[in-house]
Amino acid sequence: MTTMRSYPTALLILIMPLTASSLEAQRVDKGRDGFELEAFAGVLFPKEPAFGDGEVQFTLDERQAIFGARLGWTFRFNMFVQAEGGYVPLTMEEEGGTTRDINTLLYGASIGYNLQFSPEAQLFILAGGGMIHWSPDGLPSENQLRGHFGGGLRIFLSRGVALRFDARDHLVPKTMSDTRRSLNPALTINDELTHNIELSGGITLFFGVQRDDDKDRIFNEYDACPATPVGAPADARGCPLDSDDDGIIDQIDQCSHTLPGTPVDERGCPTDSDGDGVPDGLDRCGNTPGGVPVDEFGCPLDPDGDGVPDGLDRCPNTPAGVRVDESGCPIDSDADGVPDGLDRCPNTPADREVDEVGCTRIQAGIETGRLVLSSIYFRTNSAELLPASRRVLDEVGQALLDRPDAQVEIQGHTDASGSAGYNLQLSERRARSVFQYLTATYPGLERARFTVRGYGESRPIASNETPDGMAMNRRVEFVVRNQ
Numbered sequence: 001m002t003t004m005r006s007y008p009t010a011l012l013i014l015i016m017p018l019t020a021s022s023l024e025a026q027r028v029d030k031g032r033d034g035f036e037l038e039a040f041a042g043v044l045f046p047k048e049p050a051f052g053d054g055e056v057q058f059t060l061d062e063r064q065a066i067f068g069a070r071l072g073w074t075f076r077f078n079m080f081v082q083a084e085g086g087y088v089p090l091t092m093e094e095e096g097g098t099t100r101d102i103n104t105l106l107y108g109a110s111i112g113y114n115l116q117f118s119p120e121a122q123l124f125i126l127a128g129g130g131m132i133h134w135s136p137d138g139l140p141s142e143n144q145l146r147g148h149f150g151g152g153l154r155i156f157l158s159r160g161v162a163l164r165f166d167a168r169d170h171l172v173p174k175t176m177s178d179t180r181r182s183l184n185p186a187l188t189i190n191d192e193l194t195h196n197i198e199l200s201g202g203i204t205l206f207f208g209v210q211r212d213d214d215k216d217r218i219f220n221e222y223d224a225c226p227a228t229p230v231g232a233p234a235d236a237r238g239c240p241l242d243s244d245d246d247g248i249i250d251q252i253d254q255c256s257h258t259l260p261g262t263p264v265d266e267r268g269c270p271t272d273s274d275g276d277g278v279p280d281g282l283d284r285c286g287n288t289p290g291g292v293p294v295d296e297f298g299c300p301l302d303p304d305g306d307g308v309p310d311g312l313d314r315c316p317n318t319p320a321g322v323r324v325d326e327s328g329c330p331i332d333s334d335a336d337g338v339p340d341g342l343d344r345c346p347n348t349p350a351d352r353e354v355d356e357v358g359c360t361r362i363q364a365g366i367e368t369g370r371l372v373l374s375s376i377y378f379r380t381n382s383a384e385l386l387p388a389s390r391r392v393l394d395e396v397g398q399a400l401l402d403r404p405d406a407q408v409e410i411q412g413h414t415d416a417s418g419s420a421g422y423n424l425q426l427s428e429r430r431a432r433s434v435f436q437y438l439t440a441t442y443p444g445l446e447r448a449r450f451t452v453r454g455y456g457e458s459r460p461i462a463s464n465e466t467p468d469g470m471a472m473n474r475r476v477e478f479v480v481r482n483q
Helices: 007-015 020-028 177-183 361-368 387-401 420-441 467-473
Strands: 034-045 058-060 064-074 079-094 099-118 121-134 142-156 161-172 194-207 370-373 406-413 450-456 475-482
Touching: 034 079, 034 161, 064 099, 064 194, 079 121, 099 142, 121 161, 142 177, 142 194, 361 370, 361 387, 361 475, 370 387, 387 420, 406 420, 420 450, 420 475
Parallel strands: 406 450
Antiparallel strands: 034 064, 034 194, 058 079, 064 079, 079 099, 099 121, 121 142, 142 161, 161 194, 370 475, 406 475
């Protein structure tokens, strides 16, 4: 026959998983007070007694069903007492093949303690004692003392009904001693302890239990929140669960995973005052205008870095460093098509053609340090400026006003017609006429900034053999140097 080993160890392993959280729950929920009545059924694993030499031996069933009932009382401080009885239709088989029925009864009492680890479930431990009665067919009946210990689990289906599961060890100091003497009158029986394991389950009915008006499975007396809405999950104190701690109970919380500290509305969902999709508790820019795209912190997106957020920016691809107006579009103070910030010549006269940096040809020449003008006209063999030259010289004067730190050499050049001496003298007079016009027309141009020189025909920039080349050589140059 197969025997059960290490029964006490197995039972200890079964009843040991009691955590600190379950003990904390026990202090606030005292369990079901009052009478309880239980019907149970299960399996008993009896252990046959040891035999000495010369004994008439027999074997018991390896396992057999057990049926019974228990009647108990649970106190408010979680202790409970029970009276109990059970029946086992055990059989024994003697040497020679004789089989006898043993109508086995177990009855006694237990004392135990409930450990409530949730409103719906209890662990319990118990110990007790009583009698075991064997009545073998054709042999005298006998009664022996027994003790037991164990534990189990209750799962509450309602306020007054629970499922119960037990694991017990029934300890019998003298197992079927009278029966063995009946089979061998000369036998002396020593004290022999056997472990008989019971695994059973049943249904328990509670009577006289306390009221639970809000039906959260926590009695009114111990319910810290006696008005919990019906159906709302409650904790061990009887208070509605609020998993995300936002002040809205789980039963009605439509956003049950709100981050800690996030303001919520009556539905338990994060508030978003500016409607940008980032809740107020995470929004670093709480007043974002409507319709403006934002980043994960709720701040307006501004990819071009012009200070005007997308959604309001009418020119979302403004180059870096360009000044913009309230709509995010570049400011172009001189209306030359090159925005401020990129415009190297921000005071270009209106209607002038400019290059990619916003400068006219004249301004660009001043900026680069050398401006060559063949469009300044004089009377033939004279230093008198023709009226057509004034428009060009006015632009030069304005450009030089924008460079107050620059030193300027005004150079006069001629073609190769005439004598070299005459051409040298003529080129210097023409350069001086330009100097006098600029300083007289633009008083802001200090005369000390200028040097006037004539070079005659000594520095041609084109051939003097063609009319076009000669026209190019008749020129005025401005060489600009910073102080």
